Amino acid sequence: MPLIAHACSDSVRANTGHNLPFTIASTRDIDMYLGEIRDQEGGSNDLAELVFKFGSYLGELLVRHAGARWVEPPAELGGWPGVELPGGTFGDPIGKAFKRVDNGPEDSVVSFIDVTMELARGTPKRRWFKKDK
Numbered sequence: 001m002p003l004i005a006h007a008c009s010d011s012v013r014a015n016t017g018h019n020l021p022f023t024i025a026s027t028r029d030i031d032m033y034l035g036e037i038r039d040q041e042g043g044s045n046d047l048a049e050l051v052f053k054f055g056s057y058l059g060e061l062l063v064r065h066a067g068a069r070w071v072e073p074p075a076e077l078g079g080w081p082g083v084e085l086p087g088g089t090f091g092d093p094i095g096k097a098f099k100r101v102d103n104g105p106e107d108s109v110v111s112f113i114d115v116t117m118e119l120a121r122g123t124p125k126r127r128w129f130k131k132d133k
Contacts, residue, residue, distance in 0.1 A: 001056050001060065002070075004052070004053055004056040005053070005059065005060035007053055007056075008050075009022070009057065012029075020057065022060065023061075024061060024065055026061070027058070027061065027109055028110055030058060030097075030109055031100065031105075031109045031110050033054065034051070034109065035100070035104075035105065038100070041101075043102050044101040051097050051098055051101050052080070052097070052098075054109075055080075055095070055096065055097030055098065056094060058093035058094075058109055059082070059083045059091075061093075061113060062083045062085070062091060062093065062117075062120070063083060066085060066086075066116060066117055066120035066121075067085070068083035068084060068085050068091065068116075070083060071083065073092070074090060077090075079092070079094075082094070082095075085119055087120075087122070089119055091112075091116050093109075093112070096109055097109060
């Protein structure tokens with residue numbers, strides 16, 4: 001999977017001149033590129049290989065920055081490889097890339113990476129409301 005992630009970075013550089021440096025901040029660029037695919041193609045069918053590469057890039061970010069590792073998916077999920085976080089949580093960055101293209105910004109890969117990084121750090125979930133005492 002790291003080779004596919006590098007192929008993604010190379011494709012972006014060749015087509016846009018922009019570098020994807022395998023930083024968490026580059027997730028915003030990936031979200032933008034996936035949004036452009038949605039705007040131009042209407043879905044992931046015609047550019048599935050490219051969307052797969054972007055998902056691999058996202059997974060490699062989690063390997064490098066969250067201590068994840070590439071694994072085969074659980075049997076009940078099937079599909080393509082995903083990542084396993086240090087605590088054992090399975091993540092599907094490739095599936096998330098496809099959802100971003102097919103469903104739009106409500107499936108932002110930025111949010112996916114942010115939440116996954118919190119899970120990897122063991123950060124408690126944010127509370128959006130105060131509980132009455």
